[in-house]
Amino acid sequence: MNWLVNNWPTVWQALWSHLLLAVPAIALSFVLSVPLGWVAYRYRWSRFVLVTGSSLIYALPSLPLLVVLPAILGTSVRSSLNVVVALTAYGIALMVRSTADALAAINTDTVTSATALGYSPIKKLFAVELPLAGPGLLAGIRVVAVSTVALVTVSAVLGIPSLGTLFTDGFQRGIIAEIITGIVGTALLAVLVDRVLVAIGWLLLPWARGRS
């Protein structure tokens, strides 16, 4: 506790850097995964490619990926862009599947009746299918958000600032309190981001309230 009180500005700074890496990655994962997941759901041929591709990307170890990306993107090893790109890739890998599953789980009777009512295919997608996939999409992005917040810390060993810096700094200087602060801070941040997503879901999906 003493360490935290004395080093509050450092922790605060690390927290903000952490959020600036995690939040864009989470948002990008969502925006890019929904169309990809829809393609996987809609066209059978694409599912194998997208699902296999996703699981391969997810299998990539994070630190090596952070080292390889600069050679591809032309960035420096310490650039935060690498982190955002890598985390977005992991996020998409998880989220494409969640999206396809969420769309596939919609009650077919509901979709049939929407067709019978005279929804055009495009209108049906935006007014019926995507909203009904909402709870599944929310569950998917919550998993992505929590693991993204935790993954950010790895980039600290390359010198990119985040709450992970508390681990590297604490390890080198032998300060256990600093490492514990980093672990607790990361976990709390993950919970916070998760709660925010739940709140957004509560506002956007009033019909699904109280179901789970």
Place this chain on the structure above:
Amino acid sequence: MNYFVEAFAWIADPAHRTGPDGIWTRLGQHLAYTLIATGAAALIGIPLGYWIGHTGRGKGLIVGATGAARALPTLGVLTLIALFTGVGVGAPLAALSVLALPSVLAGAYAGLEAIPAPTIDAARAQGMSEWQLLSRVEIPLGLPHLIGGLRSATLQVVATATLVAYVGGGGLGRFLFLGLKTQDYPQMLAASFLAVALAIAGEICFAVLARIAGRRHHALSNR
């Protein structure tokens, strides 16, 4: 593209292959970490997961463990344990096992949980003992989920084992951190390629295993 050529040249250089600090040694260390840590996690996680899945007691533990595992920063766990136990192989092994445990636990549990209740009731009605129920119905039917759990545990360990060198534990990450210190980007890249190749090889092994188990599962459920 130039960096890629240099990285492959680094790997191809026979001088980097053998010896106490060669690729083979580091690869061996990396594999040993992976096998021992996953094995330890399996030794604890599978019986515990089966017990929870069979009895239905302690489900909260599964939810808590998988949730915490997702939110837990691996680097933090690794550095923390290393500070307590000092440099060596003990700390990394302990940390890696801890990180692998939730996936195995969840896989073993989910396999049993996913079996439809009527199947279990029918098995009991036919006069199976609890032990027969577990060994002849639950474990075979739950196998695909268990393999899925072992798969994510192994992936997690292979990936995290590259960080082990940060606390002086060796493995393929050793080349990466060496390159970082000496500003030798091709060496870092070479180490990364090796780690990625290892991870993908592991993923392929598990994909094959899952396919075999899946086919067995299919045959079982069609009976």
Place this chain on the structure above:
Amino acid sequence: MAADISAAKAQHAPHAPSVRFEHLTKTYPGGSRRPATIAVEDVTLSIPAGSLTVLVGSSGSGKTTLLRTVNRMVTPTSGRVLIDDNDIAGLDAVKLRRTIGYVMQESGLLPHRKAIDNIATVPRLNGVKKAPAHERAYELMDLVGLDHQLAARYPAELSGGQQQRVGVARALAASPRLLLMDEPFGAVDPIVRADLQREVRRLQYQLGITILFVTHDIAEALTLGDKIVVLAQKGRIAQEGTGAELLTHPADDFVANFLGLDAGRGLHLMNSDGVQLVMDADERPIGRLSGPGR
């Protein structure tokens, strides 16, 4: 659009249409794993304008397939469907569907829309503003006997019977002259079902529309149908006629069996104060024949 609404207020929509299937065949192409299947084969059938016609058959009879060719949810492999002598193949499928009401078994409601918005769906699709569409929806709630307090509830917060009433109201919202009903009451309990069946009869009489109703339940068919079409496999028409005709002159063993006229149930007719009742072997009335004098 305003004209649509006021026209809808006139309870009797003008000229209910007839429907005619001509040599209709629907086959589903086989895949690598399963062989091609014939859903219905060479069906020719007329649904009289303003009637409540029931297609009754067990699974595999192709009754749902036939129904769905009418709003082009299923495209026939050959043959045609005529509504008032117009071949519907030439019409825009989406627009056609908005002019034909459709009610199906539970969960056809959109779970993310409140009851009132579910009912207002088709007017809203047709570009009617929210306020008049809701006004119309409230009228429909009255028509089908739903309390206005239920308007703000989501489908999951309604009972099975209430959900079906919302489904019927939704199907009627754009004042269709033709209503398709696909086993609409299959999932509600028997007491509520009887209630809903009465409502359907009343609505058909009150609105003067054509209803094509699909069911596997012969008692439901006898209760509801002006005309009953008994389907054997693949849409083969075993017999068509009024309930009384079917009961007194079954065309063959299949129909007799289906009606339960064989030894098993011993169904027969009884005349009671000018109302024809269907009785079972134990002289218990199981239904009332619809028809003149209702």
